[in-house]
Amino acid sequence: FDIDANGIVNVHAKDRATSKEQSITITGQSSLSKDQIDQMVRDAESHAEEDRQRKEEADARNRAETLVYQTEKVLTEQADKVPANEKADVESALVKVRNALNDNDVAAINAACDELMTASQTMSQSLYQQASAEADSGAGAGEGPSDDDVVEAEIIDEEQQ
Secondary structure, three states: OEEOOOOOEEEEEEOOOOOOEEEEEEOOOOOOOHHHHHHHHHHHHHOHHHHHHHHHHHHHHHHHHHHHHHHHHHHHHOOOOOOHHHHHHHHHHHHHHHHHHHHOOHHHHHHHHHHHHHHHHHHHHHHHHHHHHHHHHHHHHHOOOOOOOOOOOOOOOHHHO
């Protein structure tokens, strides 16, 4: 069977024993009148603003939930490395985002997300500074005069000659 872009179904069958073929085409008839279609278009246009607001709310909620998840993940994985004051700021911002999500206010969700983003970036920046400081101190301890004496040698396999 084949279904084309217009929703028309073409079915072909062949009996292998008798080699007889049969086919059928199924087309869908539109049962809506022109007036009904026009009414549906007008309804869609009248609800476009509601749809836009719902989409904006869904996008804000998704952004907030993703940000909360990512921030909590970093906070739990790096809990021992995060300074106490930055941890408190991030946790406070997390509470504000959760409260805004419960209130379903898009403006409040966006404002709380911005605050959480700022606190999260500050926390991440201090984590990166700590990591680079540890890497610098670790790299400096391994440096010293190089006493590598290079010895050149040639290996000859006597069995292959």
